[in-house]
Amino acid sequence: MDLTTRYLGLDLESPLMPGASPLADSLDVVRRLEDAGASAIVMRSLFEEQITREMTGSIYAVETSADSFAEATSYFPKASEFSLGPDEYLDQLRGICEAVRVPVIASLNGITVRGWLDYALQIQEAGADALELNVYYLPTDPAEESVAVERRTLDIVRAVKGALRIPVAVKLSPFFSALPHFVRELERAGADGIILFNRFYQPDIDAENLEAEPRLHLSDPSELLLRLRWLAIVSPGLRIPLAISGGVHSGLDTVKSLMAGASAVQVVSALLKKGPEHLRTMRIEMERWMEEHEYESLAQMRGNMSLARCPDPNAFSRANYMRILQSWRVGP
Numbered sequence: 001m002d003l004t005t006r007y008l009g010l011d012l013e014s015p016l017m018p019g020a021s022p023l024a025d026s027l028d029v030v031r032r033l034e035d036a037g038a039s040a041i042v043m044r045s046l047f048e049e050q051i052t053r054e055m056t057g058s059i060y061a062v063e064t065s066a067d068s069f070a071e072a073t074s075y076f077p078k079a080s081e082f083s084l085g086p087d088e089y090l091d092q093l094r095g096i097c098e099a100v101r102v103p104v105i106a107s108l109n110g111i112t113v114r115g116w117l118d119y120a121l122q123i124q125e126a127g128a129d130a131l132e133l134n135v136y137y138l139p140t141d142p143a144e145e146s147v148a149v150e151r152r153t154l155d156i157v158r159a160v161k162g163a164l165r166i167p168v169a170v171k172l173s174p175f176f177s178a179l180p181h182f183v184r185e186l187e188r189a190g191a192d193g194i195i196l197f198n199r200f201y202q203p204d205i206d207a208e209n210l211e212a213e214p215r216l217h218l219s220d221p222s223e224l225l226l227r228l229r230w231l232a233i234v235s236p237g238l239r240i241p242l243a244i245s246g247g248v249h250s251g252l253d254t255v256k257s258l259m260a261g262a263s264a265v266q267v268v269s270a271l272l273k274k275g276p277e278h279l280r281t282m283r284i285e286m287e288r289w290m291e292e293h294e295y296e297s298l299a300q301m302r303g304n305m306s307l308a309r310c311p312d313p314n315a316f317s318r319a320n321y322m323r324i325l326q327s328w329r330v331g332p
């Protein structure tokens, strides 16, 4: 069975890989992931603020107003709260590159085009085969227009692509008002791939103590549906490959992701819950499903549930919406 795929210009043995997470913090776990069939290793992100603090002693390259600056600095995590500082990150990257034969993808998370981006070059020099950019930005300013929010990511992509020779993928949140257009803009800006989607961690409210409660919930497969929809909409006609991240827990989830148009499938929560070896189980489940349904390669199924042949995806979606709402009847 041919499970090979091409993602970010890399020829991979299968689409299955761990997503950015603490899974790559330990070389032992990284080796177990490779043994379980990981076709690439994705490292957790290093943050702009970490790099800027290391370079300048302050988390901001440019000071904002004195009050908000002092406050932002006070709630930013201490250097000791990060698993990897900037130097350790490069050491870990070199260690992973030596420990495994599969490609290694590093990750940077930031929101400005400033000096911290020079660090991307060091990541390339340390041996990364590709880089993920995660622009975790919450538009909280009512004066900021959606175009400016998109431009932020586009500018970062252009700056990084202008400096690096390794491929660059962009990990997006689902909260863009015109995602298909934005993805095309990212392609034009030079992105080599797109990951759908980043998760925004949503704090709860502690009503007794009037505090925000940051919580990390691992995903379940219900999160897959949002990704499948947007993969199916965005993938037709796109030249760069898409990866899915979020809610992939089984071999069947992987099959659906590929059918919707993904070229690579990133898994985190399922591996944190069940261990790195679950990746092998997912691969076996996928192969069994493909065998039973007489698929011989990923190429035969990739995108066959995308909206490529749908003449009017919007009308299709509205029709399904109406039908689903009519499917509930209440009372005798």
Ligand SMILES: Cc1cc2nc3c(=O)[nH]c(=O)nc-3n(C[C@H](O)[C@H](O)[C@H](O)COP(=O)(O)O)c2cc1C
Pocket: 019, 020, 021, 022, 043, 044, 045, 046, 107, 109, 134, 171, 197, 198, 199, 216, 218, 219, 220, 223, 245, 246, 247, 248, 266, 267, 268, 269, 270
């Ligand atoms: C503990 C933990 C740490 C994570 N760290 C990062 C990170 O550093 N950078 C990043 O882009 N995503 C990070 N993620 C998000 C994952 O890469 C992934 O996008 C998300 O968990 C959805 O995939 P899943 O449903 O397979 O968990 C993290 C997720 C978890 C659970």
